[in-house]
Amino acid sequence: MKIGILGTADIAFRRFLPALKKCTAFTYAGVASRMPEKVKPFVEAFGGQAYDGYDALLADTSIDAVYVPLPPALHYEWGKKVLLAGKHLLMEKPFTTDLEQTEKLLRLAEEKSLTVHENYMFLYHSQLAHIKKLIADGELGDIRLYRMAFGFPKRAQGDFRYNKALGGGALLDCGGYPVRLALELLGETARVTQAKLTQPNGYEVDLFGCAVLENADGLCAQVSFGMDNAYQCQLEVWGSKATLIAPRIFTAGDGFAPELILRSSADEHVLKLPADDQFLHSIEHFYGLLQDCADIKGHNDRIRAESSLTTQIKVEGN
Numbered sequence: 001m002k003i004g005i006l007g008t009a010d011i012a013f014r015r016f017l018p019a020l021k022k023c024t025a026f027t028y029a030g031v032a033s034r035m036p037e038k039v040k041p042f043v044e045a046f047g048g049q050a051y052d053g054y055d056a057l058l059a060d061t062s063i064d065a066v067y068v069p070l071p072p073a074l075h076y077e078w079g080k081k082v083l084l085a086g087k088h089l090l091m092e093k094p095f096t097t098d099l100e101q102t103e104k105l106l107r108l109a110e111e112k113s114l115t116v117h118e119n120y121m122f123l124y125h126s127q128l129a130h131i132k133k134l135i136a137d138g139e140l141g142d143i144r145l146y147r148m149a150f151g152f153p154k155r156a157q158g159d160f161r162y163n164k165a166l167g168g169g170a171l172l173d174c175g176g177y178p179v180r181l182a183l184e185l186l187g188e189t190a191r192v193t194q195a196k197l198t199q200p201n202g203y204e205v206d207l208f209g210c211a212v213l214e215n216a217d218g219l220c221a222q223v224s225f226g227m228d229n230a231y232q233c234q235l236e237v238w239g240s241k242a243t244l245i246a247p248r249i250f251t252a253g254d255g256f257a258p259e260l261i262l263r264s265s266a267d268e269h270v271l272k273l274p275a276d277d278q279f280l281h282s283i284e285h286f287y288g289l290l291q292d293c294a295d296i297k298g299h300n301d302r303i304r305a306e307s308s309l310t311t312q313i314k315v316e317g318n
Contacts, residue, residue, distance in 0.1 A: 003065040006054050006067065013045070066088070067090040073167030080108060091118055095118045120282075122181070130273060134260075138241075143219060148223050148249070152227060153229065153230070175223070179211070186214075207227055208225065209224070242262055246261075259272050
């Protein structure tokens with residue numbers, strides 16, 4: 001299958017294409033941009049065709065799927081155009097900026113029998129499977145609380161993350177990670193009970209925030225996020241017997257071997273896990289959905305659920 005890229009975002013160059021080159025399921029077609037000078041480094045490093053504008057790539061009937069790493073406010077518009085062109089859609093997170101847009105895209109994909117995938121890569125890293133097994137096996141005892149946090153220092157002033165018109169804001173950028181992880185661990189009954197978004201004077205978007213989510217069993221997750229913060233990328237699972245800490249739950253890149261800290265009242269030890277390529281596995285998962293549509297409904301429902309939770313936080317937190 002041939003896949004093309006809509007836009008020359010840094011994540012496409014730095015993370016997506018190196019992973020794609022390892023994936024034998026797809027052939028890289030090329031990248032589209034409205035500015036030819038931005039395409040040149042892509043072609044020099046990875047080959048592929050340079051398309052003169054997004055519409056030119058979508059008009060290429062040889063392309064089966066499209067990866068969209070554009071700023072969030074453009075996801076709905078170009079995601080819709082990808083689907084209307086009859087191509088499968090790999091959307092960089094967040095899927096859209098609100099639940100209404102997400103519902104429209106998912107309905108369109110379902111009507112046209114096309115596959116969509118939201119690129120939360122950490123879900124496909126083997127460390128998360130290891131954490132789930134420790135929980136399921138009772139190594140931590142009964143789970144009392146989940147805490148997940150993702151935040152980083154302030155970026156350059158011109159970064160799209162601080163631009164409201166482009167879908168900026170901490171919730172839509174880094175907030176989606178802990179929210180999606182909370183959904184993964186709490187299950188489909190997760191709902192938002194409290195939320196707070198902070199937009200300091202002089203900014204048009206939220207810079208940091210937090211929320212509490214609760215499932216039907218009364219189990220809670222505290223999520224926090226920010227893009228004017230000291231760096232943090234952590235999951236903490238507090239159990240009746242022990243606490244587990246995963247210090248690099250969201251960004252354990254290719255070649256990085258993560259560690260899990262297990263802490264009890266008696267001792268503390270570190271579990272060293274193997275390196276993995278979560279970006280590659282996300283692409284492979286997308287391909288798996290294309291080959292076997294048995295889980296399409298469940299997959300799409302999880303995209304809906306994450307978008308619903310993020311929208312709830314946006315409403316509750318303002």
